[in-house]
Amino acid sequence: MYESFQKYLSKELDEIKNAGLYKDERVITSPQRASITVRGGKEVLNFCANNYLGLSDNKRLVEAAKKALDQRGYGMSSVRFICGTQDLHKELEKKIAEFFGTEDTILYAACFDANGGVFEPLLSEQDAIISDSLNHASIIDGVRLCKAQRYRYANADMTELEECLKKAQDKRFRLIVTDGVFSMDGNVAPVDRIYELAAKYNAMVMVDESHSAGVVGQTGRGVTELYNLRGKIEIITGTLGKAFGGAIGGFTTGRKEIIAMLRQRSRPYLFSNSIPPMVAAAGIEMFNMMAQTNELQERLHWNTKYFVEKMQQSGFDIKPTQSAICAVMLYDAPLSQKMAAKLLEEGIYVVGFYYPVVPKGEARIRVQLSAGHTQEQLDKAVAAFVKVGKELKVI
């Protein structure tokens, strides 16, 4: 059998390569941080990590993880409900709820699992899920696993959302689900208006704060802080794998009855391992740090504003952003790849995105800012963009 299957796979893989869509992985040989070393020895400035607060190599977190490694060992070898729950896991869940102003939290191995396991235990055929068309793949997969009727509205289009809500009025329960920040444009979902429509049409709201938590809002508490909706959203999901240290882990936080039901019925929680004690311990330390100071948020917001303004002044076409994601619009797919390659030669690591990751004719370079970048590093990046931009006649 395998001979024919092998032929089939080789052909499919060739097609991916011929379409220019084959994903190669660049190998990093240093810790994840603003300045990294890639295999071959080249040192580059990193502008494509989700390391928004610069915590991936933070000393305090590394020390907390080391201490837990010594005191609590390496792994849990169990799911939570059999023998995989340490006091560390319970404490981290409490810290997450405090951070978001919610009632309770449930941890997962990743936010992909949190989203994969949130819909099916809560909703059934009688119910409706209304989803933004640009929601993350894990939300789409999670919705597929659930028998509820599905409705979809164009990205952040409140007229379409209202239409969906009207159509779903005969359903028992309605849940609107949206990413907090959309990762390709960096725009924030209009959760204020979503919340109003939910109230008008009797629906619940779920926000995935993966790209917004730690970043959006004056103190980084996410879109519920930005819109003054702390404690009012039924379900929030998020990751420990981006701003919050970048190791691994996801969570669902919100109304306590919802979290209680997920602990009973959510399959990625019931049938998958606990996060390692060192990750839980470093997570607790991270939330302690967040409770003490907003220094990193202030730095990140300053860095983002500074970079965007410098790029605009240099003549680049920048999408308006409300997050730490900055889309440098080029519109042309080959140009986006060429520009990213030339920037790497200049020591600036960024990625060019094009269809099907973004709409046709909207190719771009996505720059992700971090509190870990210094002003000097930002200046270096802008200078490289200007040099390469002139060479390629973008500006």
Ligand SMILES: *Cc1c(COP(=O)(O)O)cnc(C)c1O
């Ligand atoms: C990154 C991301 C996830 C997945 O998070 P992991 O913890 O890495 O699995 C889920 N949702 C959104 C919106 C994301 O950006």
